[in-house]
Amino acid sequence: MNIPYRPLALGFLLLGLSAAVLQRAQAGGHYYAPVADPVVKEECGSCHLAFAPAMLPASSWQRMMGDLQNHFGDDASVDAATAAKISRYLTANAADAGNQRQGGKWLRGVDAGNAPLRITEMPKWVREHRKVSDREWRQKDVRTKANCVACHAGAEKGYYED
Numbered sequence: 001m002n003i004p005y006r007p008l009a010l011g012f013l014l015l016g017l018s019a020a021v022l023q024r025a026q027a028g029g030h031y032y033a034p035v036a037d038p039v040v041k042e043e044c045g046s047c048h049l050a051f052a053p054a055m056l057p058a059s060s061w062q063r064m065m066g067d068l069q070n071h072f073g074d075d076a077s078v079d080a081a082t083a084a085k086i087s088r089y090l091t092a093n094a095a096d097a098g099n100q101r102q103g104g105k106w107l108r109g110v111d112a113g114n115a116p117l118r119i120t121e122m123p124k125w126v127r128e129h130r131k132v133s134d135r136e137w138r139q140k141d142v143r144t145k146a147n148c149v150a151c152h153a154g155a156e157k158g159y160y161e162d
């Protein structure tokens with residue numbers, strides 16, 4: 001009585017696998033590699049989502065890392081060696097690092113050397129969110145535009161479909 005279940009189980013397993021692959025393929029433009037470095041994840045993911053490095057150009061990350069003591073009203077400072085390590089990771093994976101599939105789209109309309117420090121002030125981000133209503137921004141579980149996970153449940157894994 002056990003035997004017929006085996007091919008069935010294998011069938012479900014294969015179905016599950018192909019669904020995962022499909023999901024990834026469909027996500028296409030919605031996927032931004034999340035932070036993979038454990039130090040960056042820990043130091044930059046404790047107060048908010050560890051933001052995807054590909055959403056800002058290298059110069060923005062460098063300026064931000066140069067003044068963590070005054071980090072949007074918070075003190076996010078770390079020791080110099082850790083800061084250098086984080087900075088290397090973020091700049092190596094930045095929008096203009098040359099290895100980002102969507103880097104070009106994020107840089108359209110900005111001077112890469114003098115871009116905003118906020119992802120939420122990048123023209124590409126503003127364009128993607130122009131249809132989001134004031135009422136949605138004011139919902140109490142959202143609080144701030146930087147609270148990506150309130151609306152993008154898959155953001156930690158790099159998925160930004162709505």
Ligand code: HEC
Binds near residue numbers: 046
């Ligand atoms: C002590 C808490 C804290 C830590 C640690 C911290 N941040 Fe932040 N960060 C904030 C706050 C507060 C804001 C402003 C959020 C808002 O506007 O709602 C912010 C905003 C940001 C933004 C702009 C978000 C936007 O509006 O687009 C970026 C990018 C960012 N942080 C990157 C980092 C990086 C990189 C690190 C690690 C070096 C880091 N943060 C560590 C508190 C922190």
Ligand code: HEC
Binds near residue numbers: 147150
């Ligand atoms: C209030 C809810 C809300 C918040 C908060 C929010 N988003 Fe979005 N975001 C949306 C919606 C809704 C869309 C889809 C807009 C559309 O389809 O017209 C979207 C679209 C996007 C897209 C485009 C996805 C695609 O279709 O390729 C990206 C990337 C994105 N958001 C990133 C972010 C990031 C990063 C943050 C945080 C810094 C953030 N969002 C915060 C609601 C939100």
